[in-house]
Amino acid sequence: MSCHIAHEQAAAASRPLTLRSRPLRVALVGQPNVGKSVVFGRLTGRYVTVSNYPGTTVAVTQGRVLVGAEVCDVIDTPGVNTLEGTVSEDERITRDVLETDRADLVVQVADARNLRRALMLTGQIATFGKPTILALNMVDEAFARGIVVDAPALEAELGIPVIEMVAVEGRGMAELRDALARAAVPHVPTAARAGATARAEWAHALTTRVRHVSTISLARIQETLAWATRTPLTGLPILAVVLYALYLFVGVFGAQTLVKLLEDGVFGRGINPASTWLVDRVIPIPIVHDFLVGEYGLVTMGVTYSIAIVLPVVATFFLMFGFLEDSGYIPRLAIFCDRIFRTMGLNGKAVLPMVLGLGCDTMATMTTRILGTPKERLIAILLLALGIPCSAQLATILGILGGISFAALATLFGVVIGQMILVGWLAARVLKGERSEFILELPPIRWPRIGNLLTKTRLRVWWYLGEAVPLFLIGTVLLFVLDRVGALVWLSAAGRPIVTGLLGLPPATAQILVMGFLRRDYGAAGLFQLAHSGQLTGVQAVVALTVMTLFVPCVANFLMMVRERGLRTGLAIIGVITPIAIFTGAGLNYVLRSLGVHF
Amino acid sequence: MDVGAQGVVVDIVPGDNVENVESGEGRSPSADRLLSLGVTPGARVTMLQRFPGIVFLCDQTELAVERGVANAVLVRPWENPS
Ligand SMILES: Nc1nc2c(ncn2[C@@H]2O[C@H](COP(=O)(O)OP(=O)(O)O)[C@@H](O)[C@H]2O)c(=O)[nH]1
Secondary structure, X not given: OHHHHHHHHHHHHHOOHHHOOOOEEEEEEEOOOOXXXXXXXXXXXXXXXXXXXXXXXXXXXXXXXXXXXXXXXXXXXXXXXXXXXXXXHHHHHHHHHHHOOOOOEEEEEEEHHHHHHHHHXXXXXXXXXXXXXXEEEOHHHHHHOOEEEOHHHHHHHHOOOEEEOEXXXXXXXXXXXXXXXXXXXXXXXXXXXXXXXXXHHHHHHHHHHHEEEOOOOOOOHHHHHHHHHHOHHHHHHHHHHHHHHHHHHHHHHHHHHHHHHHHHHHHHHHHHHHHHHHHHXXXXXXXXXHHHHOOOOHHHHHHHHHHHHHHHHHHHHHHHHHHHHHHOOHHHHHHHHHHHHHHOOOOHHHHHHHHHHOOOHHHHHHHHHHOOOHHHHHHHHHHHHHHOOOHHHHHHHHHHHHOOXXXXXXXXXXXXXXXXXXXXXXXXXXXXXXXXXXXXXXXOOOOOOHHHHHHHHHHHHHHHHHHHHHHHHHHHHHHHHHHHOOHHHHHHHHHHHHHHHHOOOOOHHHHHHHHHHXXXXXXXXXXXXXXXXXXXOHHHHHHHHHHHHHOOOOHHHHHHHHHHHOHHHHHHHHHHHHHHHHHHHHHHHHHHHHOOOOO | OOOXXXXXXXXXXXXXXXXXXXXOOOOOHHHHHHHHOOOOOOOEEEEEEOOOOEEEEEOOEEEEEOHHHHHOEEEXXXXXXX
């Protein structure tokens, strides 16, 4: 009976398609990291975030193409391992696409090395009764490992087109387009539909019939690297090297060389004097002058901060992050972090959002969705807001403290990490809910593709600028207004008991801390200038930066927290973090002063 | 299982919330997840490392898991046919 339906649908799919009143909807479905995004890009000529770890294609991307005479809407869905039972957020999105008429036809993209797993998914896709094509991708990597799949035999068994592909080189794309008309509902025996175990047995047996593994080639450079990055003896030194490279590239090259070039050169000598001159020429009204090019001027402060100080740091960080991400390195870090994260009610998986948080906490807050349980997500969001400095802050920290001493840096990181562990430990005990067990698939180590890396970095930087620059400008306008109506003086005065008394900082930092809420990096940049002009002592710098790091996240991050977890939780997180930041700062100030530390 | 040892998955021990042991599904979230990642009865596994975390190879998939999860996978030694 199911066979009958299958044939009918197969016929429907190959009918002359001009009769259709709307484009044919083609959904790309597959396990994470099998090359779906690359296939999508090749099919549609559009770009989706391609990366080497799960959880990057969070939303559904769509593109329209002409295949032969047929207009197709191609949908890229988030990677899925299963479509049944308790599914993750990603998996639900994909299931929705399959359940509704958002897909007329399914192209299952699969990793040719992992045929067994692919077939387990095919078995589930079949239950949706849609015409399907199996695209066996990465046959190059499979071949290198001595794995050969007998595609015609598999085609005969499943009754659907099976296309062998190397998507990154475009091999098999033409065959895939041609096969659209031949798509059919996969033939899965009724016995295999009984449940996961039955399906697994079917997939196993079928794999044994059509797959041939010749020699297991072990000594490839990728395998050696994969081994080296997860073994402590080599893994920890590699981690140290990676961190040092990150410091050199982002902290030194980005935050110092490029910032200096842009701030002093392009803006200091070029844009700012030029716009001042222009404003004075064209609109010689004092208030306009101040608004645009004054102390809190839109150009001299807003644009300069965002472009000259923040952009280089963010761009270099995202480039480096993209490299680590695409190479498959980051998930391997999870092995080392699993234990420590478990004391905080998380597991090793949390390393992904935490590392991304070093770039932008807002973006990282969004990716906490990859974590298993609501409790884990909440703890991760809290810790991101509390202790993970974003790239601009990190740059300020490295820029200011790096110039003072290593001890200053170590103090700050020690205090912040200590606080995170303490707060995480408490949160894990206080909050209700469960921790999920640590199970993580490690992607193979690959050499990232430069083109992909650049596109991805460009998209992320654009995203960041779209989020940050408007807030920077609004922040500047707000500062300007506050300054005009005298509120800035008042705010600084109100904050003075805490800032100068408790924390022992110069009065001007009050305003910087307040503005830091608007954008963390904005506050960071302000602190940077304060330190540059020599207004901070070593101890003051350490205390100010510690408070700034622990302090409330920026507005964008707060809004993202509210979006992900609701207003009440967002406010609660701020309510927890603010006192922690202030009391830690006060305690640190007290201890450092009574010990007579000078750095 | 020692590092380097190979085996065949026999079963995945149910977690605390046993509901549907017969079909092998719904045993525990971890068991379901392992199944969906290809750790199914009959699959070949190789232990890659035990410290600082357990990593094993199942078919062509490298999986990092915590001890509790690894302990739930029942394995019988795999004899080399040659
Ligand atoms: N060697 C090889 N690598 C591929 C192939 N297709 C994709 N990749 C790489 O596999 C990784 C994952 O691809 P992606 O499209 O992000 O997978 P997705 O998660 O399924 O969307 C990327 O680094 C690609 O460059 C292929 O045919 N051969």
